[in-house]
Amino acid sequence: MLLVVTGLLAAAAASLARNPDSKDCDDRVQAWVRAEDLRPAHISHGELRIKVNQENCSHRIDSVSLRLQLDEFSEVKYLRRGAVLPEIRKAENQTRPADFGYWGSKPNDVVYDYSEYDKAMGDSNIWAVKAEERRAWSTETILFENNPDFSRAMVTPFIVAAPAVNYPPSVEVGLRAISGNTAMSGHGLTLDLIRRHAYSQLGYHYIAVVNFTDGRMVDLPAGHTNFVPTSAPLQERRPFSWNTTFTVEDGCRNHDNLPQSGERSATMERCLPEELRSVFVAEVTLDEGNVVQRGQPLKGKVTVHATNGSTTMSEISVSFTMTRIQHWATEQATTGGDDNFSCQSESRTHGVISIDDSHYAFRKEDDNSVWTSSFHYPSCRGPVTPARPYFDFELKVPETTPPDFSSYYSSEETVLGLELSVLYSSDVAVCIDGIDKYAALDDELEKSTDSAKTEEGLWDSYTRVGQPIHTSQWRRTLRLKATVPLVVLGDISARPAEHYLKPGLPSPVILPAQGDVVFPAVHPVTIEEPLANTSARLMRAEGTFDPSNSGIHSGHWHMGGRDQPDPSRHYNQGNYAGLLWKKKLVAEERGILPAQSAGAGVAHGENADGQHRFVMIP
Numbered sequence: 360m361l362l363v364v365t366g367l368l369a370a371a372a373a374s375l376a377r378n379p380d381s382k383d384c385d386d387r388v389q390a391w392v393r394a395e396d397l398r399p400a401h402i403s404h405g406e407l408r409i410k411v412n413q414e415n416c417s418h419r420i421d422s423v424s425l426r427l428q429l430d431e432f433s434e435v436k437y438l439r440r441g442a443v444l445p446e447i448r449k450a451e452n453q454t455r456p457a458d459f460g461y462w463g464s465k466p467n468d469v470v471y472d473y474s475e476y477d478k479a480m481g482d483s484n485i486w487a488v489k490a491e492e493r494r495a496w497s498t499e500t501i502l503f504e505n506n507p508d509f510s511r512a513m514v515t516p517f518i519v520a521a522p523a524v525n526y527p528p529s530v531e532v533g534l535r536a537i538s539g540n541t542a543m544s545g546h547g548l549t550l551d552l553i554r555r556h557a558y559s560q561l562g563y564h565y566i567a568v569v570n571f572t573d574g575r576m577v578d579l580p581a582g583h584t585n586f587v588p589t590s591a592p593l594q595e596r597r598p599f600s601w602n603t604t605f606t607v608e609d610g611c612r613n614h615d616n617l618p619q620s621g622e623r624s625a626t627m628e629r630c631l632p633e634e635l636r637s638v639f640v641a642e643v644t645l646d647e648g649n650v651v652q653r654g655q656p657l658k659g660k661v662t663v664h665a666t667n668g669s670t671t672m673s674e675i676s677v678s679f680t681m682t683r684i685q686h687w688a689t690e691q692a693t694t695g696g697d698d699n700f701s702c703q704s705e706s707r708t709h710g711v712i713s714i715d716d717s718h719y720a721f722r723k724e725d726d727n728s729v730w731t732s733s734f735h736y737p738s739c740r741g742p743v744t745p746a747r748p749y750f751d752f753e754l755k756v757p758e759t760t761p762p763d764f765s766s767y768y769s770s771e772e773t774v775l776g777l778e779l780s781v782l783y784s785s786d787v788a789v790c791i792d793g794i795d796k797y798a799a800l801d802d803e804l805e806k807s808t809d810s811a812k813t814e815e816g817l818w819d820s821y822t823r824v825g826q827p828i829h830t831s832q833w834r835r836t837l838r839l840k841a842t843v844p845l846v847v848l849g850d851i852s853a854r855p856a857e858h859y860l861k862p863g864l865p866s867p868v869i870l871p872a873q874g875d876v877v878f879p880a881v882h883p884v885t886i887e888e889p890l891a892n893t894s895a896r897l898m899r900a901e902g903t904f905d906p907s908n909s910g911i912h913s914g915h916w917h918m919g920g921r922d923q924p925d926p927s928r929h930y931n932q933g934n935y936a937g938l939l940w941k942k943k944l945v946a947e948e949r950g951i952l953p954a955q956s957a958g959a960g961v962a963h964g965e966n967a968d969g970q971h972r973f974v975m976i977p
């Protein structure tokens with residue numbers, strides 16, 4: 360676990376063992392970093408802690424350096440120009456096993472043969488894959504030298520000085536296998552098979568480089584950190600208004616061409632023809648404009664204009680939707696001849712890596728208050744009807760919303776997501792479901808008194824106490840989507856910062872806690888991953904897209920390529936240095952640690968808060 364494989368670029372740095380003895384110590388050395396986040400034109404303070412867990416190893420370390428680097432990674436899988444996927448045909452054997460079926464399947468559904476189609480996911484005549492890692496910068500400094508005594512844990516301070524440059528924030532994305540990956544079965548579970556795919560990740564990670572006395576060098580992961588980009592103060596706020604038409608989410612699943620999903624959309628179209636449905640247009644006004652600051656409220660009004668068709672509006676919800684646009688992957692795919700790639704290029708993100716996610720770590724023992732994590736996005740919902748077709752809302756922009764930022768491989772965007780529930784008639788529901796038992800129940804309910812409906816509501820999980828139950832409307836509901844563009848600012852700073860992809864800019868530098876700051880120029884290095892490794896991750900041919908046979912019944916399905924080498928896997932592993940730093944500050948506040956202390960066994964650099972001059976390299 361401790362001897363880390365540092366991805367594509369560090370391999371050259373590894374030196375061979377000259378003396379087998381110190382190898383036994385590799386697993387005995389541990390490294391931690393606690394440190395403030397990085398910011399433009401800012402000095403962040405931090406501390407490195409080294410602990411050696413075996414006495415006879417504690418004198419075998421010659422020196423320890425600390426390295427901080429920004430790595431970026433992206434990978435893509437796309438259909439080669441002109442390639443055609445095998446057709447999924449009706450199976451010869453239509454006798455179904457006892458456990459045949461899936462959510463939404465019907466007793467007399469056709470059995471399909473997916474074997475050729477599934478096998479094609481590993482066919483390099485059909486698919487192309489590419490993965491690339493870019494080391495934006497790397498900075499390193501010696502923090503322990505001359506064979507220090509590690510018979511007890513040692514802590515030493517350091518600083519990281521950042522020039523007036525905005526580097527990208529590190530944003531959490533969902534699991535690799537889920538993000539942008541369409542290896543979905545009919546109801547959204549992820550299997551080993553991957554079709555079109557786009558993924559990217561970046562990370563700021565600390566590595567303790569340990570030199571043993573026998574000349575061996577070992578990299579230990581010591582945690583990760585984040586960068587907080589800044590924005591110029593907003594000059595003026597102007598009301599913003601936006602008109603947008605609601606659509607059935609056109610997610611990539613409609614393009615997947617699986618026979619089962621084709622059947623479902625054909626039934627929908629037969630029972631509820633698109634051209635007869637009402638058209639809903641949202642007119643959104645934001646009093647203070649669509650440029651928003653994290654932590655501030657966003658106030659607005661949405662009015663829904665509807666045409667007179669076969670569907671009626673019933674409820675609307677408003678929420679923040681954070682997306683990552685995979686622009687590098689999309690460009691690879693499009694130039695490679697895959698014209699339908701673009702719907703693959705978005706993935707949901709979770710918010711910046713931030714201590715705001717970790718309130719639990721700071722709760723006192725007697726504090727039983729509720730906490731929420733940033734995974735619970737604020738949203739609000741309310742009824743909209745033809746008689747009252749508008750909804751006023753106010754939402755707090757979460758502190759963990761990533762600021763809009765375009766990095767080398769991808770960009771982060773936040774939009775205001777609108778979801779409109781519209782109802783169709785019971786007749787249409789019967790047509791779609793092929794049965795009318797619910798329609799009969801609906802009729803019964805419609806005829807009953809208000810108090811009977813309220814009583815009924817007490818026996819329904821989704822109805823508020825004292826409210827009459829709605830007829831089983833959820834079965835007759837379509838959820839339509841629309842989005843409103845937002846611009847999310849970084850932390851406000853009067854001091855301008857350059858965007859990091861502008862050529863010739865300086866990069867951050869790590870230093871012992873004293874001395875002048877001289878920023879080196881950035882020299883990004885980009886290396887393509889060997890094709891064999893990318894293929895091992897993305898070109899697997901085990902598993903099936905057949906929703907009736909997805910292995911869920913047998914209880915084993917996997918995340919794609921999880922056991923394969925992955926350059927980006929270690930990016931945000933280990934402790935988040937900012938969280939450990941805040942723990943130190945809170946411990947000082949509460950008298951658990953002596954105030955201003957840099958911890959036990961300080962090696963050097965008492966004046967950690969001293970002045971540092973910024974010196975720019977010409």
Ligand SMILES: *[C@@H]1O[C@H](CO)[C@@H](O)[C@H](O)[C@H]1NC(C)=O
Pocket residue numbers: 366367888889892924926
């Ligand atoms: C490629 O994969 C092999 C294991 O299959 C691994 O040992 C090697 O380090 C990987 N190469 C790179 C450059 O990541």
Ligand SMILES: *[C@@H]1O[C@H](CO)[C@@H](O)[C@H](O)[C@H]1NC(C)=O
Pocket residue numbers: 380381383384413415416
């Ligand atoms: C340290 O000592 C233990 C026993 O005390 C021994 O098992 C181990 O191999 C020694 N390690 C080294 C690197 O000498």
Ligand SMILES: *[C@@H]1O[C@H](CO)[C@@H](O)[C@H](O)[C@H]1NC(C)=O
Pocket residue numbers: 452453454455456457470
């Ligand atoms: C095909 O036939 C065999 C035996 O007749 C049966 O066990 C199997 O479940 C059938 N169906 C499928 C979908 O494989």
Ligand SMILES: *[C@@H]1O[C@H](CO)[C@@H](O)[C@H](O)[C@H]1NC(C)=O
Pocket residue numbers: 374422423424501504570574576
């Ligand atoms: C650690 O060892 C490497 C290789 O022997 C050497 O290049 C480097 O300067 C050493 N670092 C320190 C801090 O002594």
Ligand SMILES: *[C@@H]1O[C@H](CO)[C@@H](O)[C@H](O)[C@H]1NC(C)=O
Pocket residue numbers: 600601602642
């Ligand atoms: C939106 O639509 C309304 C009603 O049709 C219209 O009055 C308004 O000017 C439109 N706003 C924008 C920004 O297009």
Ligand SMILES: *[C@@H]1O[C@H](CO)[C@@H](O)[C@H](O)[C@H]1NC(C)=O
Pocket residue numbers: 667668669
């Ligand atoms: C459209 O409106 C007219 C008059 O308001 C009404 O009679 C008719 O039923 C409506 N059509 C539909 C499809 O709702």
Ligand SMILES: *[C@@H]1O[C@H](CO)[C@@H](O)[C@H](O)[C@H]1NC(C)=O
Pocket residue numbers: 438441614697698699
């Ligand atoms: C792209 O999508 C269109 C429409 O769904 C389809 O006709 C076409 O064959 C697709 N092309 C590729 C390369 O998949």
